[in-house]
Amino acid sequence: MAGIASPSPTALYFTSNLGTRRLKAVSWSGKSVSGNVTRRRNLRVAAEVKFVNAEEAKQLIATEGYKVVDVRDKTQFERAHIKSCHHIPLFIFNEDNDLGTIVKRTVHNNFSGLFFGLPFTKLNPEFVKSVRNEFSQDSKLLLVCQEGLRSAAAASRLEEAGYDNIACVTSGLQSVKPGTFESVGSTELQNAGKAGLITIQGKISAVLGTVLVCALLFITFFPDQAEKLFPSS
Known part of the structure; x- marks a missing residue:
């Protein structure tokens, strides 16, 4: 008859010229009915997540x-996006229709959505499952996002799996110089996160600046006409 076992995990770390490696050793010990102590060990070597720049990422590929x-x-x-990449989003559009979500979505769309073009999203519950459907656990995966935060979060989830x-690309695709990767889309990789009113802010500032300069010159050189157009109270 099998005994009652209790897990006792341990972890060892060592370094080599290939980078830092983590050796996980998990043991279970317990007593059988006859009183004999039984032990089982499961060892697995796990590599730390690599954080690389765009050029290093290109070499990995x-x-x-x-x-x-x-x-x-x-x-x-x-x-x-990078040509021939696999798209498995960590966050997906939140189309839930409960009252709380509707309120949050309305607030989001009137601020972050309007000014920065950010969609209202939620964590993708099928993320790890989707990765497993396409890649085995021994696959070499380069995770990319726009700023580097989502790829780091995704890496943590996949490590646990x-x-x-x-x-991961440090600082994300926003740090990638044009031409580093062959890309597909209507803009450069580093500009894919720019949307909403913020994208025309520079143009608005230029137009307003031009109008103000012209108004100042008009008032300076044509004070009589300016007085007629803008009479003082």
């Missing part, structure tokens, strides 16, 4: 066979 997984939402992905060969 070309020389080490890393597959690019874009974890951004659909809107940013459609504006620009048993994926050991994961890399």
Whole structure:
């Protein structure tokens, strides 16, 4: 008859010229009915997540066979993405219709959505499952997002799911120079996160500045006409 076992996990770390590695050792011990102590061990070597710049990421793809997984939402992905990448979003559009969500969505759309073009999203509950459907646990995955935060969060989830060969682009695609990767979309990779009123802020400022300068020159050189147009109270 099997005994009652209790887990006792331990972790060892070591370094090599290939980077930091983590050795996980999990043991279970317990007593059988006859009183004999039984032990089982399960050892797994797990690599730390690599954080690389754009040029290093390009090398990982070309020389080490890393597959690019874009974890951004659909809107940013459609504006620009690395050619032949896999799109598995960490966040998806939140179309729930409960009262609380409707209020939050309305507030979001009138501020963040309006000014920054950010969609109202929620965590994708099928993210890890979707990755598993496309990649085995020994696959080499390069996770990318726009700023670097979502890819780091996605890497953490995949590590917990048993994926050991994961890399992320530090600071995300916003730090990628034009031409670094072959891309698809209507804009450059580093500009895919720009949308909403903020994208025309510069143009508005230029127009307003021009109007103000012209008004100042008009008042300076044609004071009589300016007085007629803008009579003082």
